[in-house]
Amino acid sequence: MRDALLAAGFTDEGLLGLLGAPAYAALARGETVPALRATRGDTPLETLVRLFLLQQPVPRARAAAILPVEQCLASGWLTPAGTARATGGAGDGAQVAATVDVRPYAGPGEREKDWFIVSDLGCAVGGASGIGGRGRSADADVVLGVGGASTTLAQLTVRTPVTAALDLGTGSGIQALHASQHASRVTATDVNPRALRCAALTLALSGAPAADLREGSLYEPVGDETYDLIVSNPPFVISPVGTVPAASGDARSRGCLTYREAGVGGDDLCRTLVQGAGQRLNEGGYAQFLANWQHVADEDWTERLRSWVPSGCDAWIVQREVQDVTQYAELWLRDAGEHRMDPAGYAARYDAWLEEFARRRTTAVGFGWITLRRTGSQAPSVTVEEWPHPVEQPLGGTVRAHFGRRDQLRTYDDAALLASHLRLAPDVVQEQVGLPGAEDPEHIVLRQQRGMRRATRVDTVGAGFAGACDGTLPAGRILDAIAQLIGEDPVRLRDSMPPRIRLLMEQGFLEPVG
Numbered sequence: 001m002r003d004a005l006l007a008a009g010f011t012d013e014g015l016l017g018l019l020g021a022p023a024y025a026a027l028a029r030g031e032t033v034p035a036l037r038a039t040r041g042d043t044p045l046e047t048l049v050r051l052f053l054l055q056q057p058v059p060r061a062r063a064a065a066i067l068p069v070e071q072c073l074a075s076g077w078l079t080p081a082g083t084a085r086a087t088g089g090a091g092d093g094a095q096v097a098a099t100v101d102v103r104p105y106a107g108p109g110e111r112e113k114d115w116f117i118v119s120d121l122g123c124a125v126g127g128a129s130g131i132g133g134r135g136r137s138a139d140a141d142v143v144l145g146v147g148g149a150s151t152t153l154a155q156l157t158v159r160t161p162v163t164a165a166l167d168l169g170t171g172s173g174i175q176a177l178h179a180s181q182h183a184s185r186v187t188a189t190d191v192n193p194r195a196l197r198c199a200a201l202t203l204a205l206s207g208a209p210a211a212d213l214r215e216g217s218l219y220e221p222v223g224d225e226t227y228d229l230i231v232s233n234p235p236f237v238i239s240p241v242g243t244v245p246a247a248s249g250d251a252r253s254r255g256c257l258t259y260r261e262a263g264v265g266g267d268d269l270c271r272t273l274v275q276g277a278g279q280r281l282n283e284g285g286y287a288q289f290l291a292n293w294q295h296v297a298d299e300d301w302t303e304r305l306r307s308w309v310p311s312g313c314d315a316w317i318v319q320r321e322v323q324d325v326t327q328y329a330e331l332w333l334r335d336a337g338e339h340r341m342d343p344a345g346y347a348a349r350y351d352a353w354l355e356e357f358a359r360r361r362t363t364a365v366g367f368g369w370i371t372l373r374r375t376g377s378q379a380p381s382v383t384v385e386e387w388p389h390p391v392e393q394p395l396g397g398t399v400r401a402h403f404g405r406r407d408q409l410r411t412y413d414d415a416a417l418l419a420s421h422l423r424l425a426p427d428v429v430q431e432q433v434g435l436p437g438a439e440d441p442e443h444i445v446l447r448q449q450r451g452m453r454r455a456t457r458v459d460t461v462g463a464g465f466a467g468a469c470d471g472t473l474p475a476g477r478i479l480d481a482i483a484q485l486i487g488e489d490p491v492r493l494r495d496s497m498p499p500r501i502r503l504l505m506e507q508g509f510l511e512p513v514g
């Protein structure tokens with residue numbers, strides 16, 4: 001099957017060439033009309049795009065020129081289609097249709113690998129029509145393809161060679177596929193058995209080693225086994241499960257959508273995942289999660305997240321976005337296509353979401369990234385911060401460097417800090433803002449060009465210090481020189497500057513030499 005797809009040029013590059021950038025981008029948004037217009041011919045590539053991406057039946061003879069059709073029908077990739085199918089029958093077999101969505105996928109830095117992602121039909125995430133109401137996608141156990149969250153996690157993940165990796169809630173298998181490139185063993189779990197079958201196909205069709213697939217909830221399928229890397233893009237959506245009035249005839253009335261909602265209250269699933277990772281990480285191992293968390297009235301959200309961090313782990317938690325409860329409810333009602341239901345049903349479900357949030361005293365929901373690293377240190381370093389600005393992806397290297405700096409700084413007291421030789425990171429530039437013609441700038445900002453692309457305000461002493469850090473003089477000597485220059489007491493400067501220098505180091509503006 002893989003050979004047949006590649007021979008037809010069914011690759012990410014091939015798709016871009018065939019569809020052109022706008023139709024290609026529209027397809028990634030879940031919009032199919034531009035791609036349908038671009039695939040009216042009968043080349044092998046057009047046929048495969050119509051079959052596997054656009055859910056169009058194609059003439060059996062045309063498919064047979066590209067694919068081993070008999071075997072595809074026998075093993076279930078394809079199903080007979082034709083005139084009778086349109087009226088609900090099995091089809092006369094003059095045409096064939098795909099049973100799953102197969103789409104070329106170029107992972108960050110892995111473009112040449114010719115990967116494929118297998119998921120349920122019609123599950124391209126996004127698009128104006130939402131997920132609901134399209135074939136299987138109305139079902140609660142639908143297996144989604146690659147979405148924005150999938151690629152965000154894939155790009156965040158630290159990609160160092162490891163022995164054992166765990167992908168919890170594997171879905172289409174995208175995270176397991178990435179992990180298979182740098183882990184000797186990959187375990188992939190899901191509560192949804194359909195997801196495990198899709199993940200197996202994704203790996204096989206991509207030419208990747210098979211994973212150890214296990215069915216079950218959260219850590220239950222892996223018990224106390226330990227890993228060097230745990231990744232999860234979990235069903236983090238906080239929803240009023242079980243209390244929402246069901247739309248009649250809606251498969252979702254059975255409960256929640258497995259791919260996005262945990263079926264437990266509030267942010268409990270994310271908390272359980274994070275807390276459970278500590279004991280399942282090997283020394284030096286990373287656990288990386290996407291998560292949602294509640295902002296509760298009269299509670300500091302950063303404290304809520306700090307309380308999730310398991311002992312023995314450093315943590316870096318970044319809140320990327322906050323939505324008030326109304327924006328949040330609308331986002332997920334629309335994602336499920338519920339805005340297209342009858343107005344009264346929509347209003348009832350919207351009301352149930354707000355009721356649930358009111359009951360939990362939740363005012364807003366945060367979305368972000370949680371990374372743990374097991375260090376066994378008695379004094380774990382936990383950073384919880386808000387950084388909603390654009391970052392440079394892939395960020396895996398930056399995540400690793402963040403924890404490397406924490407390890408280093410743990411060993412530096414103030415005296416060691418002042419004795420160390422520091423260097424301004426090569427991607428840092430200085431920006432000055434002020435009135436034109438004014439002698440002194442009002443603000444000086446140090447800005448990173450790479451990674452987190454952080455910006456931090458400094459005063460003239462901070463800017464002077466950072467600018468002088470070229471690795472030749474110890475930090476303390478630079479401060480003495482600045483003190484002399486500005487007529488400041490050098491002892492006072494040596495006393496006051498270490499916390500600020502430490503912060504600049506923690507955030508990667510300054511790095512130790514050697």
Ligand SMILES: C[S@@+](CC[C@H](N)C(=O)[O-])C[C@H]1O[C@@H](n2cnc3c(N)ncnc32)[C@H](O)[C@@H]1O
Nearest residue numbers: 150169170171190191192217218233235258259
């Ligand atoms: C948002 S999807 C992520 C899929 C894929 N890993 C990705 O990154 O695109 C969440 C997955 O978690 C699975 N899931 C839902 N509840 C779970 C649970 N309690 N334990 C394990 N997996 C669960 C769903 O079936 C779904 O495949």
